[in-house]
Amino acid sequence: MSTTWGQLGNKLINQAKSKKIPIAGQFELTSRCNLKCKMCYVARPINDKEAMHSERSAEEWIRLAHEARDEGMLYLLLTGGEIFIRPDFKRIYEETSMMGFNIELYTNATMITPEIAKWLSRIPPSRIGITMYGASPETYGKVCGNANGFESAVRGIDLLLSKDINLWLKTTVIQDNAKDFDELAEFAEKRGVEFGIVNYISPRREDCSTCPESHRLSPKELIEYELYVDKYFRDKPKETLNKKQADECSNITDVTDKKLIENKNDAFKCPSGKCAFWVTWDGKMTPCALMNNPHSSPFEKGFSAAWNELQDLCSSVPICRECDQCSLKDYCMSCPARLQVETGFYDKPAQYLCELAKIRKNL
Ligand code: SF4
Ligand code: SF4
Structure with a gap:
């Protein structure tokens, strides 16, 4: 029987988990974004001086990637904030690509130009995950504070597709965009790409005056939404539209061997802190995107020491x-x-x- 890439990936992740190899890394290159989404757990304004000051340099990210590769990192997610607001993103991407990682990018696609699409097509990532916040300028205005974001995102997506870059779409559901689901799914279907829903909106990871959770669906509304979405996908012929798991765990929790996940004394049932880690824009290594703690300091202590420390810290999470x-x-x-x-x-x-x-x- 042949093995698919997905099965092979799961096998690798399972083995990495049992050997505590940091196979999946997620680098949050910036907290800043050109959109101001109500529900984002991290977004800061594009010109936030304090954030700019605390961001890690391209040299630091590249060095960290080298060190992580030496410890076994194979999968690398580059995310933000919005990665394309960093003028040095091109350099970070080119250098990490040359290291041989399986790289995924997360972006809102609004800053993709013909030049960027052409550049990416020369050294394409494994895939790009693009979040769409609605199916019209009106919804983008409400959700992201920028009605033009819709047109820019559509243009960016089509530019990438015109260069045959592998991408998938997702949406983050809140009160203001729940009604757009059908149109977004049709948008993905028309372009022949996978579509996923981020259904859990977390409170802000960092201290901030805004409350993303105040915009999320109530438990009852969310379950109704999930039922509607499930039915929508069920009613589609398999080949026309594929649903993708799209929450903050999607990169790393597609693990089939449940025996490796279940450990009664372990608070984490997912691979976080065992074979997966997150590095925040200001340099903290944490188990996953939602957490500011526990954390270690990979830029100061070196990757290997920080990874070992993070595992210890995770094992003491109650x-x-x-x-x-x-x-x-x-x-x-x-x-x-x-x-x-x-x-x-x-x-x-x-x-x-x-x-x-x-x-x-x-x-
Ligand atoms: S598992 Fe915990 S959070 Fe979930 S329903 Fe039970 S008590 Fe509540
Ligand atoms: S701890 Fe694990 S399951 Fe929970 S949000 Fe993070 S990655 Fe997902």
Whole structure:
């Protein structure tokens, strides 16, 4: 029987997990963005001087990638903020590409020009994940504070597709764009690309005056939305539109060997801190995108020491006993990161997640 690339990838991730090899790295190159999405957990204004000052230089990211490769990193996600606002992004991308990683880029596509599309087509990433925030200028105006963002994103997507660059689309659902689902799915279908939904909107990872969670769907609305989306995809012939898992875990949780995931004494059931890590724009190595803590300092201590420290820190994250014994846990997306951003504690049940799980079970 032949093995698909996906199966091979899962096998590699499972093996890396059991050997504690940091196979999947995610570099958040900036917290700044040209859009101002209401629900973003990190976005800062494009000219935020303080953020610019704390961002790590291209040299630092490139050196970190070298060190991570020596420790076994194979998959690299370059994300933000918006990666294309960095004038040195081209250099970071070219140098990390030359290291042989399987690279994915996350972008909102609004800054893609014909020159960028042409440049990327010469050394294409494995794929590009593009978030669309709505299906019209009106929705982009409401969600991102920039109505022109819609046209720019569509132009960017079509430029990349015209260069045969492998991409997939996703949307982050909130109150203001939930009604756009059909049009977005049709947009993806027309272009023959996969489409995914980010359905969990987390509170801000960093201290900030805005509250992304105030824009998210209520538990009841979200479950209704999920049911609608499932039906939409079910009713489609398989070859016309594929649904993709698209939350913040999608890069690393597609793991088939459950035996390796289940460890009763481990708060993390996903690969975070075992074979996957995140590095924030200001240089913290954390288990995943949602977390500011626990963290180690790879730029100061070197990758290897920081990775070892992160694993130790993750193993001391407390398990939520109530979640562990909860009859709803099979219906719940509870994990240390989500509990922490929702409640401030790794081991305290979160009301939003509990309500979601309750409704999901009843259905
Ligand atoms: S800790 Fe939670 S949010 Fe983070 S990758 Fe794991 S399951 Fe996903
Ligand atoms: S968050 Fe609530 S529903 Fe989910 S496992 Fe914990 S106690 Fe159960």
